[in-house]
Amino acid sequence: MKKTVALLLIIGVFTFAFKATELLPFTVPANFPKPVYDFSKNPLTGEKIQLGRALFYDPILSRDNTISCASCHGQYSGFTHIDHALSHGIDNKTGTRNAPALMNLAWQTSFMWDGAVHHLDMQALAPMSNPDEMGETIAHVVQKLQQSNIYPALFYKAFGDSLVTGEHTLKAISQFMLTLVSADAKYDSVMRRQAHFTTQEENGYRLFQQNCGSCHKEPLFTNNQFENNGMPIDTTLNDFGRMKVTNDSANALQFKVPTLRNIEFSYPYMHDGRFKRLSEVLKHYTSGIRPSKTLSKQLQKPIVLSSNEKVDLIAFLLTLSDKNFLYNLDYSYPKNILHY
Template sequence: MRKETKIFLLLSGVAFLSFKSITGPELFSVPTNFPRPTYHFDSNPLSRAGVELGKTLFYDSIISSDNTVSCGSCHQQSAGFTQHGHVLSHGVNDQLTKRNSMPLFNLAWSGSFGWDGGVHDLDFFAVSPITNPVEMNESLANVLEKLRSSPQYPALFKSAFGTEEINTERFLKALSQFMLTMVSANSRYDHYMRYEGIEFTKTELEGMELFKKKCASCHSGELFTDFSFRNNGLTHLTENDFGQFEVNQNENDKFKFKVPSLRNLSYTAPYMHDGRFTTLEEVLEHYDSKVEKTDFLDKALNKDGRLGIALTPDEKQKIMVFLKTLDDEDFVKNPIFSEGSLLNPILAKNINDDLMNFKITDKTQRELLNQCVESYLKIKSAIQANKSKVAGNEAKKLMKVLAKMNIQEVSQKEFFRKYQDKLFFDAEHIFEGEQSTDHQLDHFKDLSDHLYILIASFKAYEQTLYFNQCQESAMDWLSDIPTDLFVVKNCKEIQTKILTK
């Protein structure tokens, strides 16, 4: 068994716990073993309608010139959102492109896109394949006209953005919203790193240590890429693809391609930018003995007079065993990402399904949880009065109380920490959003849901509370009075659950 080590970052006396949900746990959550995303969520906040629209567009071939190729044609879920079995991806008229489809997942952490990094913002990522004459061979103007003439899209855009007007910005942001939800973080490795009841075998552990020594200089961190561009010593099968040089015309960047993530390798073959290797054995053999001394070869592959990375047959086998722990079967089978699946019914989960039947016996911890309730009610009152700075200050106090809490009962610890982390994240964003009540309100619903789940599961409240839900506004809130309308408008019916001592 491993000894569990917890690391907390202290800032102004407040312990920052794991970074969690951005726009609600149903749409996008940051795994606790992942770093902070780099995507600008503030300029494109996710919504159920926006994600649903983005998914519909992703799988619709209407965005290609001959209406035969969709994003999903070259990015198939069962293949880790690559094009299964194809060395090079296929475009309109079954033309071959010059590159293998890159997998699509964990895009919120990337600052550049494509093998050559020619796009630096996910919101513009789709422009390249749509306008490429070999891939989709279409113009954005034609795409928008086809969408406007469609019987379904004006209503979908209105649901997502509040208007039937279809323009380039909304079209591209909708695609981003769906692609941002493609988070792959449920592999055996992830469960092991998050202490979720998984232990590695001896071979897996040895493979992981070998990987750290031999491979992690490029494939680093929890995302298994440093997002850099490197020349990895491949022979030039053709002279029509110069990699990053084609973007910046820098001679030093000839034949440099993006370092891909090594997650889900069992699903994403063939490998390399041109799909030349069909097995992981071939990939490791290349790095061991077939690296070419080309111009601008990466320094990591030319050390001490030796090309490549020295690997024994036993080391290769152990590394491959470890790499299989990065496969996320849930991701490639999750119906939320599948063509034709209905997103909303899957996401519209009854919040009461998450409730547990626990009890806090420690008096101090019980008092702290009730202090959380008191801080929450003050945050609610401040938002209701449009006093964003007051709400921010109260959120900071809530963060301090949360940082003091520590449930020790083994059967309850993991559940409590999960919602402790969620509440801390929600409060942090209300604190950071003290310049905007609207921004605070976006996170207040999540704060309400997570606090309700925690106090209802642990029966830890010293007063009668009311958990209110308004379906029309998708707003939930807790109150200490039975007829609190909060900031909800045009709500035909409020469903209220009473929590009594």
């Protein structure tokens, strides 16, 4: 295929451009650790990424062709949703959790709020098969894709075979999600010594390091662990988090620590979307924590912040907003592909 497709992710020295027929190197942002995803088992190519991008935005993945991945993971909100607390699915059903933000997935070792999925290539199966989300089977998805007007050709370009398979479908979606790298916020510019925090942001950064940094570890702003952050359980949802997966009471009320990158845009907050504002989140951590046997060790000691310190802390959190990520056209709806 002679047509050149360019995908530019400008993150300091982090830039890659590619011809669609070439394997893509995954260049790690200068201030990031080594990714944990094994690219040797699913090498990035332009065609596979574009196929995955089309699949991500196509409601064909759902039983009634009404819900796409992007329905709950909108780009402008950091690939989550902001119009409701809990995810919405087919038949106007409501899920039990807030949709996690999608970014920097190559550095994650588990997925979902409870860590039920351990590999990115398998992640899409969870919402696809959930009766309250997409309510579909991978076998029927494959059948629909094979019968469509556009996908056999896209699979041929991506995999050299117009036969659609479940493995190739999931790997293509994974490839697109791997490109969702956010590392060009003001914070990153400061770390690269290309910019400076204001006095207020600097003070907020100091407060963050003292009170939040152990769980929201820089530079990904998550430790990829599961913690009980002291929120009282929602008696309607009765969601005990990680314990649902492990059946171990030691994991009761533990949820995966979310990234704080683009937190300005990814409200509502917490696994059940109960807080709409960052000020509510800080109020919880300073005066709303409920003691329990599984409460995070990091929260055993009370967090004390003055009103001005809370304002400074929020000022720092706003430096984690990455407009280049949120408005990158390479991540947007592929209208040149999904034209039916």
